[in-house]
Amino acid sequence: MTTFSKLQDDFTHNIIGYSAIGIILSTCLGSAAVMTTLMHGHDLVQMFFVMLSVVACSMHNASILTVQKPELIFKLLVFSTVLNVLIIMGGLLI
DSSP states (O other), X not given: OOHHHHHHHHHHHTHHHHHHHHHHXXXXXXXXXXXXXXXXXXXXXXXXXXXXXXXXXXXXXXXXXXXXXXXXXXXXHHHHHHHHHHHHHHHHHO
């Protein structure tokens, strides 16, 4: 069993607690990604990265609010986390 499968299985068994933590994580990372993006101006490229971050966080939060399958919620959490961390790292390197 891979690490991803183990984490997904644990997330599925404890969906209520992890959903609350996931909303906080997704929202905090998204806001940090938007902040680091907008520190470099507000051109079209920066607005594109802001849109990507907002869409990823909104998809994750909406999947929890609409009571989707735990597997989908977990995959969207991972996607949102990885995307926002990449945007933050890119914003700090530029």
